[in-house]
Amino acid sequence: xxxxxxxxxxxxxxxxxxxxxxxxxxxxxxxxxxxxxxxxxxxxxxxxxxxxxxxxxxxxxxxxxxxxxxxxxxxxxxxxxxxxxxxxxxxxxxxxxxxxxxxxxxxxxxxxxxxxxxxxxxxxxxxxxxxxxxxxxxxxxxxxxxxxxxxxxxxxxxxxxxxxxxxxxxxxxxxxxxxxxxxxxxxxxxxxxxxxxxxxxxxxxxxxxxxxxxxxxxxxxxxxxxxxxxxxxxxxxxxxxxxxxxxxxxxxxxxxxxxxxxxxxxxxxxxxxxxxxxxxxxxxxxxxxxxxxxxxxxxxxxxxxxxxxxxxxxxxx
Numbered sequence: 676x677x678x679x680x681x682x683x684x685x686x687x688x689x690x691x692x693x694x695x696x697x698x699x700x701x702x703x704x705x706x707x708x709x710x711x712x713x714x715x716x717x718x719x720x721x722x723x724x725x726x727x728x729x730x731x732x733x734x735x736x737x738x739x740x741x742x743x744x745x746x747x748x749x750x751x752x753x754x755x756x757x758x759x760x761x762x763x764x765x766x767x768x769x770x771x772x773x774x775x776x777x778x779x780x781x782x783x784x785x786x787x788x789x790x791x792x793x794x795x796x797x798x799x800x801x802x803x804x805x806x807x808x809x810x811x812x813x814x815x816x817x818x819x820x821x822x823x824x825x826x827x828x829x830x831x832x833x834x835x836x837x838x839x840x841x842x843x844x845x846x847x848x849x850x851x852x853x854x855x856x857x858x859x860x861x862x863x864x865x866x867x868x869x870x871x872x873x874x875x876x877x878x879x880x881x882x883x884x885x886x887x888x889x890x891x892x893x894x895x896x897x898x899x900x901x902x903x904x905x906x907x908x909x910x911x912x913x914x915x916x917x918x919x920x921x922x923x924x925x926x927x928x929x930x931x932x933x934x935x936x937x938x939x940x941x942x943x944x945x946x947x948x949x950x951x952x953x954x955x956x957x958x959x960x961x962x963x964x965x966x967x968x969x970x971x972x973x974x975x976x977x978x979x980x981x982x983x984x985x986x987x988x989x990x991x992x
Contacts (some may be wrong), residue, residue: 679827679843679844680842680957681712681713681819681838681839681840681841681843682782682814682816682817682820682839682840683688683710683782683836683838683839683840684712684790684817685818685820685821686712686713686751686779686817686820686824686825686838687711687712687713687715687716687816688710688821689820689821689824689825690702690716690733690788690824691716691719691720691911692751692827693824694716694720694723694745694823697747697828697829698723699745699746699747699884700723700746700747700749700954701723701724701725701738701741701746701747701749702716702717702723702724702746702751703724703725703726703727703734703738703741703750703751703962704717704724704725704726704727704734704738704746704750704751705727705728705729705730705731705734705750705753705756705797706726706727706729706753707722707751707752707753707781708726708751708838709935710753710781710782711751711752711779711781713751714719715874717784717793717934718746719959724990725741726794727730729889731752731753731756731757731760731761732760732761734750734752734761734763734766735750735757735765735768735769735778736768736919737763738750738769738774738778739769739772739774739775740766742775742835743773743774743789747775747777747828748775748776748777749779749827750776750777750778750779751779751781752778752780752793752923753780753781753782753787753796754780754782754796754799754837754838754874755758755782755787755793755795755796756779756784756844757778757779757780757781757798757800757835758780758788758796758802758835759796759799759802760978761822762802763903765778765803765806765833766806766811767828768808769806769809769833770806770808770809770833771807771808771835773808773832773880774833774841775832775833775990776833776834776950777827777833777834777836778833778834778836778871779836779838780796780799780835780836780837780838781838781840781939782794782796782838782839782840782875783796783813783837783838783839783925784796784797784837784839784841784874784875784925784926784963785925785958785963785966785967786840786841786963787840787952788960788961788962788963788965788966789960789961789962791957791958791960792957792958793875793968794941795958796837797925797926797927797958798839798926798927798930798936799835799837799926799954800813800902800924800926800930800931801927801929801930801931801933801934802868803835803903803932804902804903804930804935805930806950808832808833809833809835809902809903809922810830810832810833810834810856810857810901810903810904811833811834811835811836811837811901811902811903812834812835812836812837812856812900812901812902813836813837813838813873813874813900813902814836814838814874814875815843815846815847815872815873815874815875815878816843816844816845816846816847816877816878816905817843817845817897818845818849818850818852819845819846819847819850819854819898819900820838820849821850822852822854823836823854823856823900826854826855826856826861830856832990833982836956837874838992839874839925839963840950841875841908841963843875843878844878844907845861846877846878846881846895846898848945849915851886851919853961854900856901857904857905857906858900858901858909859871859897859898859899859900859901859910860898860900860908860948860974861896861897861899861907861909862880862881862884862897862898863881863884863894863895863896863897863900864893865884865888865892865893865895865896865917866893866895866916866917867892867893867894867901867917867918867921868880868892868894868895868917868918868919868921868947868981868984869895869896869897869913869914869917869919869920869921870894870895870897870920870921870922870981871893871897871899871910871913871920871921871922871923871932871936872883872896872898872899872922872923872924872932873898873900873902873923873924873932874900874924874925876923876924876925876972877896877898878898879923879967879972879974879977880898880923880974882974883974883975883977883978883981886974886975886976886978886984887981890982891983892981892982893904894917894981895913895916895917896915897909899932899936902931902932902935903935905935905936905939905973907939907943908962910940911939911940911944912934913942914940914943914945914946915944916944916974918947918988919946919947919948919984919985920936920940920946920948920949921949921951921977921980921981921984921987921989922936922950922951922952923948923952923972923977924950924951924952925953925956925967926952926953926954927952927953927955928950928951928953928954928955931952932952932985933948933950933951934950936948937945937950942957947984949980951971951972951976951977952970952972953970954970958970979982
């Protein structure tokens with residue numbers, strides 16, 4: 676494993692560096708500075724930090740007010756609450772009011788694994804990408820988190836970001852690459868199938884591609900870090916050039932990355948799309964790795980699905 680720091684730590688490190696020269700950057704937490712790894716920011720820049728306590732709806736409204744005053748507020752709150760309990764404020768105070776608020780949903784997906792459905796955030800992509808005017812991003816590793824944070828300071832408008840709790844392995848060797856909101860990154864080349872992943876599942880997609888390459892099957896891998904606006908051009912090119920797509924996400928199979936990809940292909944380049952995610956049930960409780968294993972969100976299972984699709988096309992072709 677090349678790296679074992681959580682993306683939340685990378686977010687804090689990036690904000691600490693950016694805030695040295697940009698005093699408009701504000702960080703707000705809802706009794707979550709510890710879980711968001713933002714305590715160092717609160718200590719270094721107390722005048723640029725707001726603690727609201729457990730008040731997830733209020734924190735969004737306060738951030739919107741700060742944005743109206745010219746500030747660049749970053750709200751860090753558990754994704755399960757920020758994307759559900761606060762969703763009316765997100766819709767009205769941020770998106771509809773077109774305020775420059777960066778909503779950071781921490782401990783997203785099944786990061787709070789043992790706490791079960793109340794703390795899992797497996798519907799956040801579905802609800803946030805349905806809100807007009809709201810950008811939705813999920814970074815894959817520390818390098819992408821750094822690049823994303825820098826881009827968010829420059830970006831004007833409301834953004835929902837999901838960041839996990841656990842340490843993640845690098846998918847990039849460094850941050851020396853071009854990051855653009857709304858543009859997928861092609862991580863592997865191939866013409867037999869495309870794997871599209873986002874967030875922490877990008878690592879699984881890359882590992883699966885490497886396993887497949889060892890067996891003579893070459894697949895394309897897209898890191899779709901921006902769920903909305905989706906990179907339609909990358910999706911359509913993948914469909915037309917590779918003929919089949921597997922999507923991998925730490926989210927319900929309904930309304931997330933897979934659904935967004937299927938919507939694009941259905942209207943422009945119909946191909947088989949296999950959506951790998953959490954089925955329509957309360958996800959099991961357990962460690963994150965155990966939950967991934969239970970639902971087949973692993974490099975080994977992605978490899979097997981891809982082989983079945985590719986071999987089936989060869990047989991029927």
